[in-house]
Amino acid sequence: MSLVGAKVLRKEDPRLLTGRAQFVDDFKPTNVAFAQFVVSEHAHANIVSIDTRDAMKMPGVLGIWTSHDFADYPDLPGGLPDLERPPLATGRVRWAGEPVAVVVAEDRYAAADAVAAVRVEYEVLPAVTTISEAVAPDAPLLFPHHGSNSIVTVPMVDDLERVMESCDMRATLHLVNQRCAVVPIEPMGCLADWTMEGLTVWATFQAPHHLRNKLAAWLNVPHTQCRVIAPAVGGGFGAKIVWSPELFVTPLLSKWTGRPVKFMQSRTEAMLQMTHGRDQEHDLEVGFDKNGKIKALRFVVTQNLGAYPDPTGLGLPVLTGWMAAGCYKVPKVQTAFRSVVTNTTPVAAYRGAGRPEATYSIERLVDLVADRTGLDPVEVRMRNFIQSNEFPYETHNEAVIYDSGNFPEALRECVRLLDYDAVKAQQAAHRNDPSKPLIGIGFSTWIEIAGFGPNGSLEGFGHLASWESAQVRIHPDGSCTLFIGSSPHGQGTETVVSQIAADELGISFDRINVVHSDTATVIQGIGTMGSRSVPMVGSATKVASQRLLVRAKKIAAHLLEAAEEDLEVANDAFSVKGSPGKKVGWSDVALASFQPLRLPPELQAGTLEERLFQESPNFSYPSGAYGCVVEIDRRTGKVKVAKMVLVDDCGTVINPLLAEGQVHGGAAQGIAQALYEEMKYDPDTGQPITSNLVDYLIPSAPDLPGFIPGRINTPCPNNPLGAKGIGESGAIGSPPSVVNAIVDALSHFGVEHLDMPVLPEKIWAAMNSNHTTHNANGAGR
């Protein structure tokens, strides 16, 4: 029986369910000390002086370091020249929460006491936290030598004005894709132990080899003396592939104190220091005919990068522009972007990273076209879809060639599962009955870019390469270890690759184990990000297993005195087709593989080991159709998601249970962005005002709906599994479906757009503003 496609329970679970998994903060080596950072209390200021004298006298303090102690070390990797981030703020602080000094003490209580006793004198400067403030003519500059807060500008080649003028109708929209905090439940942490043999770092990170490469270069030590381990990792969602100072500073603190040193963020520190996501503003225009056919799209992105340009953050508006036209055939598309720095936490990847922003805008625009033409939003989508016989489909950007999909079928399935006609009838009935909540229905037919990626794609973000590695090792007893370059932290990749290898090798699932996330044991790796694990490392596992099996069959054939091509493998044994009694166990084949006297002459001992760096000719393009029904309380504006249909096309599904879990989690984050979450700053002081989980609303169980899953399958042609990846789908597809539903519910109030998070107060105001049109241009500015 094939395990690929089966609902297999996870290998990872027993250790996590019993408290036996080891997260970074669970390690406590002998004599370990604790580091804590002194952080800026101002959004923008010059550092006048740092007085550590009182703090140094406090019990348990081992040392305090400031930027001049790091003068011999470069800035953090991957920034832009002259705008790079130093390991500790140097001369100037650029956001409230930026690390200024670091204390090492005997334990975390002593470290916290000493941090409170460090006195930093600041000369406060005016701060900018929003895009509009940052680009104002007289704006205070974060990097005066740069001369502007605008860091990167990529203009349009053609503003499409002539095409727009020729369209029957045109509509504009300015919208805000608000700043979100990533909030993995385990904050950032690392433990460094620099001994005579070299450095070992345990870090809660999504790409340990990537960190090893950068850290060794930064410290100027050979890779052989720099081992990085990502033990159990409590969620990442993109924020744990970022160069934060603690990853670089903590190893030096270990070197300087001669002790293992641990750093573990508190939640408040994480809210300020862990990179945020999204924070784009879009200026959009769409031209279309009266039949709802879209003719032209102008898509201008402004990215708030926060205080320093992060290498991933710099890529976000690029990805947004790539995916601007979604799953629609738009004859003319022009994109442009500008990225600006502000006195806020740096912005980088958050589940979807640039693609949720694209999807949100195009899906809001399609509903705007429906609204203006009086057509049903489903009909407008159907009229504009790329058709299933048009793949590979070249988009407006040469880097983006959609590989496969069936958008009409996905939407039809979504409409069916939503019971659209019945809900529409209910909506009409409710609208005329003041005792009933308002009902709104919203769709999102989305496509994203995943499976990173083809050669060159991740190199652009500073990675070593874009392949992923798998190594298959058969032990003398016929059991199997898979070493994978991915670094899973909740995705269930150990289970998934074991399913794939079990099918290919005929070895029992329970006799396969998976090693990952340790640079000393895994040859090389790139990491877990960009919904790449199943398409990349899953494919690597499949192909490496197939190659190994060829040699295993030679050994089995030799032992059985049979022809290789007559052998089949299943249930931990090789047998001769048609002669079920003639078989040899995997354990005996494995044993023979280490015994030269039992091997066929062309093979050498140790042959049952295979490693592969799997490359991919293209990205993968997961897609789907989501449908949302909301109920809005007429008195309070409170939104209840009454129904959420999630039809996904991720190509081949390895494990439906895990795939569904990924979609649920992504959808939860997407609904949360639509309804609840926003990282906010005080406009006068630049102080963050949502810097803990009291003020920043992460939904809990009563705040979210149940989900109605659906699935279509168009296999990905670019990898041997046919898999597209599914880690980010939910977060990409769900926000516009929720907002479209809310706007639909309020359409009779003249509402055309409301910015996320669509809080009850925004809805209440829209319902109580004398029916003035909430014009797309007015809302959200």
Next chain:
Amino acid sequence: MRRIEITINGRKHSHEVEDRTLLIHFIREHARLTGSHIGCDTSNCGACTVLLDDEAVKSCTVLAAQADGQSVTTIEGLSGPFDGLSNVQEGFRQEHGLQCGYCTPGMLMACTALLNENPNPSDGEIRHALEGNICRCTGYEMIVNSVRWAAENAGGPK
């Protein structure tokens, strides 16, 4: 500093601690039981949830000294007839109620307390009972399914 004694999972742990030591730090740093986690500093996330004399509490908002002489059950103290796992633990395994697993120990303790009080909760009651426990991975539906599985299998393997 004072010496306190807390019984954790049936074993007495006696240590000298500062008055300000939190129960979660006593459990993790002094008793060295690291299954209970810390996910926030405002008692919102529930990753540190343990049973204190059979009541679910967030151990980051209890001083260790307050628990002097009392009994605590942590994730390491759960066990049962499902290959050593309790019905709640096995329910989470069967219904994919966890992904990264960081919130899971607190979630399991909150669910254990819920089922002790209400052996057959509705889905709405499950969601309400878990509102103090944040999970960023699952979207909660599979956690609800896990608790329902645990309720239906409270009698042990069928």
